[in-house]
Amino acid sequence: EVQLEESGGRVVRPGGSLRVSCTASGFKFDDYGLTWVRQVPGKGLQWVAGINWSGHSRIYADSVKGRFTISRDNAKNSLFLEMNSLRVEDTAFYYCAKDYVVSNGAPLQFDSWGQGTLVTVSS
Amino acid sequence: QSALTQPASVSGSPGQSVTISCTGTSSDVGGYKYVSWYQQHPDKVPKLLIYDVNNRPSGISDRFSASKSGNTASLIISGLQAEDEADYYCCSYTSDSTLVFGGGTKVTVL
Numbered sequence: 001e002v003q004l005e006e007s008g009g010r011v012v013r014p015g016g017s018l019r020v021s022c023t024a025s026g027f028k029f030d031d032y033g034l035t036w037v038r039q040v041p042g043k044g045l046q047w048v049a050g051i052n053w054s055g056h057s058r059i060y061a062d063s064v065k066g067r068f069t070i071s072r073d074n075a076k077n078s079l080f081l082e083m084n085s086l087r088v089e090d091t092a093f094y095y096c097a098k099d100y101v102v103s104n105g106a107p108l109q110f111d112s113w114g115q116g117t118l119v120t121v122s123s
Numbered sequence: 124q125s126a127l128t129q130p131a132s133v134s135g136s137p138g139q140s141v142t143i144s145c146t147g148t149s150s151d152v153g154g155y156k157y158v159s160w161y162q163q164h165p166d167k168v169p170k171l172l173i174y175d176v177n178n179r180p181s182g183i184s185d186r187f188s189a190s191k192s193g194n195t196a197s198l199i200i201s202g203l204q205a206e207d208e209a210d211y212y213c214c215s216y217t218s219d220s221t222l223v224f225g226g227g228t229k230v231t232v233l
Binding site for chain 1: 126157159161163168169170171174175180210212214216220221222223224225226227
């Protein structure tokens with residue numbers, strides 16, 4: 001069974017930094033691209049960033065480009081999102097999700113999702 | 124990266140069919156086959172219903188179907204059931220090599 005578990009969410013001040021993590025099991029981790037999607041409670045889904053199986057291809061939403069960095073450690077079956085210069089509008093649940101297919105490119109369609117970790121940016 | 128346009132809500136009676144539209148541009152929905160649909164029940168994580176415009180993952184009911192015409196993708200739920208009451212999101216690859224979601228549609232079963 002595929003499992004994805006996010007961690008690291010907490011309250012952080014505007015302008016601060018935070019790293020959230022996602023630990024995976026139940027599939028061959030280094031075959032699949034992974035992504036981060038966020039959701040403000042009660043609102044819609046917003047794609048944040050994606051990374052291919054090797055980590056060499058990374059893509060970002062304009063709203064986080066230059067502030068967030070997605071990375072992965074295939075030896076530890078882990079995905080990360082380093083968030084800097086955090087803003088109030090970055091407050092959301094952050095979900096990691098797995099690509100539906102094995103490919104060399106960034107993940108585009110997601111068949112397994114974690115339960116999310118809540119990041120709150122507030123003074 | 125403007126969000127794709129979906130109706131805020133649609134409703135139908137049990138057994139009826141409802142259609143949810145997802146309108147983008149030639150730079151996203153109209154330009155690529157990578158359009159997907161997700162179902163999200165309250166306080167649950169999203170679930171993949173459709174990938175590559177009109178393909179269902181294994182285990183997804185054939186009551187869910189989808190298509191695309193020009194810059195608009197559509198999700199059709201046939202034989203509406205109480206358990207279909209949820210939020211639905213479309214998602215598309217874009218010419219900027221990014222992804223964009225729709226704003227979401229709340230389906231209500233009357």
